[in-house]
Amino acid sequence: MAQITVDRKLCDNHGQCAIAAPKVFSMNDEGILEFEETFDDALLDEVEEAIDVCPVQAIFVKD
Amino acid sequence: MSVETAPNQLNVPYLDISDPSFAMQSEELRNARETNWYAKTNYGIAVLRYEEVSKLLKSPKLIQGSAKWPAHNGVHGGLFFEWWTKNLLVLEGEDHHRIRRLLNPAFSPRLIKDLVPRFQALANELIDDFIDGGSCEFIGDFAEPYATRVLTILLGIPESQWPTIARLASTIGLALGVTFKQDLDKVDAAVAELYAYAEDLIKDRQANPGEDFVSRLVLASRDGDTLNDEELRNALVLLIFGGMDTTRNQLGLAMQSFMRNPKQWELLAQRPELGGKAVEEVMRINPTVTWVTREAVEDFTYQGLEIAEGTTVHLFTQASGTDPLAFPNPELDLLGEHPAHYGFGGGVHHCLGHFVARADMSEALPLLASRLANPHLTGGDEWLPDSGNTGPIRLPIGFTKRR
Ligand code: HEM
Ligand code: HEM
Ligand code: SF4
Numbered sequence: 001m002a003q004i005t006v007d008r009k010l011c012d013n014h015g016q017c018a019i020a021a022p023k024v025f026s027m028n029d030e031g032i033l034e035f036e037e038t039f040d041d042a043l044l045d046e047v048e049e050a051i052d053v054c055p056v057q058a059i060f061v062k063d
Numbered sequence: 064m065s066v067e068t069a070p071n072q073l074n075v076p077y078l079d080i081s082d083p084s085f086a087m088q089s090e091e092l093r094n095a096r097e098t099n100w101y102a103k104t105n106y107g108i109a110v111l112r113y114e115e116v117s118k119l120l121k122s123p124k125l126i127q128g129s130a131k132w133p134a135h136n137g138v139h140g141g142l143f144f145e146w147w148t149k150n151l152l153v154l155e156g157e158d159h160h161r162i163r164r165l166l167n168p169a170f171s172p173r174l175i176k177d178l179v180p181r182f183q184a185l186a187n188e189l190i191d192d193f194i195d196g197g198s199c200e201f202i203g204d205f206a207e208p209y210a211t212r213v214l215t216i217l218l219g220i221p222e223s224q225w226p227t228i229a230r231l232a233s234t235i236g237l238a239l240g241v242t243f244k245q246d247l248d249k250v251d252a253a254v255a256e257l258y259a260y261a262e263d264l265i266k267d268r269q270a271n272p273g274e275d276f277v278s279r280l281v282l283a284s285r286d287g288d289t290l291n292d293e294e295l296r297n298a299l300v301l302l303i304f305g306g307m308d309t310t311r312n313q314l315g316l317a318m319q320s321f322m323r324n325p326k327q328w329e330l331l332a333q334r335p336e337l338g339g340k341a342v343e344e345v346m347r348i349n350p351t352v353t354w355v356t357r358e359a360v361e362d363f364t365y366q367g368l369e370i371a372e373g374t375t376v377h378l379f380t381q382a383s384g385t386d387p388l389a390f391p392n393p394e395l396d397l398l399g400e401h402p403a404h405y406g407f408g409g410g411v412h413h414c415l416g417h418f419v420a421r422a423d424m425s426e427a428l429p430l431l432a433s434r435l436a437n438p439h440l441t442g443g444d445e446w447l448p449d450s451g452n453t454g455p456i457r458l459p460i461g462f463t464k465r466r
Contacts, residue, residue: 012403013121015121015410016167016413019411029123031121031410049168052171052173
């Protein structure tokens with residue numbers, strides 16, 4: 001299992017992460033980001049795409 | 064004073080956004096923003112303040128409003144129409160996300176970083192050509208060739224072909240202006256020519272894939288899914304169309320902002336590491352995309368305002384980026400700490416090319432500052448209107464050569 005954090009001060013709720021890795025990130029009805037802190041290693045590629053694509057670079061891997 | 068009160072709603076200002084003299088950076092707009100968070104316009108509403116623009120830009124209740132642009136202009140067929148209705152900018156939901164997922168990896172900031180030395184070499188080459196004269200036409204001599212050649216570098220097209228690409232993209236750009244209907248034949252011919260370009264490029268990379276940007280798009284796959292030839296072609300045309308005039312205009316507006324703030328230009332000359340900050344500040348106070356358009360998919364209420372399904376909502380970028388409620392000191396300040404601007408839009412349609420645009424402009428601006436002292440207008444400048452996408456068409460400037 002891998003782990004991530006999102007810097008909520010930076011995150012601007014653009015939702016690009018939820019497009020890249022919908023199993024880990026999603027936007028609620030209010031348009032606010034929700035995400036799983038831990039996820040299966042099989043999703044690592046997707047999550048790396050989410051990290052790359054975030055316009056404000058707010059997503060970080062925890063090791 | 065054109066701020067008037069609409070019937071039944073107290074203190075809702077009115078803005079005529081299709082009046083050619085309508086100005087974003089005006090007393091009229093500042094008064095409207097002080098009075099209320101939104102204004103009525105001749106078409107839908109305009110959102111003026113930072114917090115509300117930020118919220119509505121990402122609201123799931125609003126979708127891209129530009130899909131109906133051709134129809135709004137009485138255009139219901141032809142090559143441009145076909146392309147426009149299928150491009151990423153106007154697609155929604157899973158259709159949009161699927162294409163975006165396949166395109167995103169080629170735009171990774173890690174890959175774009177490798178292009179920075181070429182951006183620097185290009186900027187210096189262009190400056191070398193005019194620096195000894197002490198003056199230049201900043202758009203023709205710098206902003207346009209820079210913006211276009213950056214795209215040829217990205218797409219791996221020979222740089223010598225930039226004038227053709229620039230001409231085609233500008234012709235298609237007529238589609239976003241008021242004379243769209245009259246220009247339709249020209250626009251469709253340019254789309255056909257750009258298609259041919261894109262198709263050759265795609266065939267070449269399919270036959271000889273490499274490490275370059277277009278090869279990455281051709282090879283892109285996700286969960287067994289790939290972009291077909293038509294989707295690849297449409298995407299390449301969108302990148303050329305969406306990446307060129309925007310960058311050219313934004314560089315022109317950057318020069319305008321710094322000419323008005325000579326101390327900040329000096330600071331940038333001395334501290335080139337502020338290049339990234341310079342881009343953010345210029346796009347906050349002087350963005351080329353003056354509004355993004357959204358449309359309500361359902362009836363909803365926001366801050367007491369009932370927004371009916373189908374309502375057009377214009378989100379004003381410059382007004383939000385200088386809103387005193389969010390920016391107590393809204394002036395250009397390379398050392399200030401400011402919230403994010405929306406010059407690249409936001410939400411699911413957030414600009415795909417922003418890492419490229421940020422990387423190329425944040426190299427160009429400090430290089431210009433370090434070589435040109437005291438840039439100033441010399442007269443004869445010409446401007447696009449403030450509605451939609453703005454910027455200088457001609458910007459003759461004088462300066463003192465530093466090096
Ligand atoms: C990429 C998308 C769009 C761009 C670049 C754009 C650009 C513009 C520009 C430049 C003008 C000013 C025209 C002038 O100076 O008189 C304008 C006006 C206008 N726009 Fe847009 N627009 C876009 C999308 C839309 C959409 C989707 C709608 C409506 C569904 C819309 C509705 C209007 C209206 C009603 C006017 C006033 C023009 C008139 O009175 O005929 N726009 N737009
Ligand atoms: C300073 C330069 C640029 C500015 C100001 C800019 C601005 C914008 C804005 C405001 C949007 C959102 C439009 C909306 O939501 O209605 C957008 C979308 C887009 N931009 Fe840019 N852009 C720039 C450069 C580029 C470049 C260099 C590229 C490509 C290489 C590019 C490709 C795109 C694409 C493909 C979209 C559509 C994204 C989507 O709908 O998912 N842009 N841009
Ligand atoms: S892409 Fe970045 S800014 Fe957008 S919701 Fe995800 S973490 Fe937040």
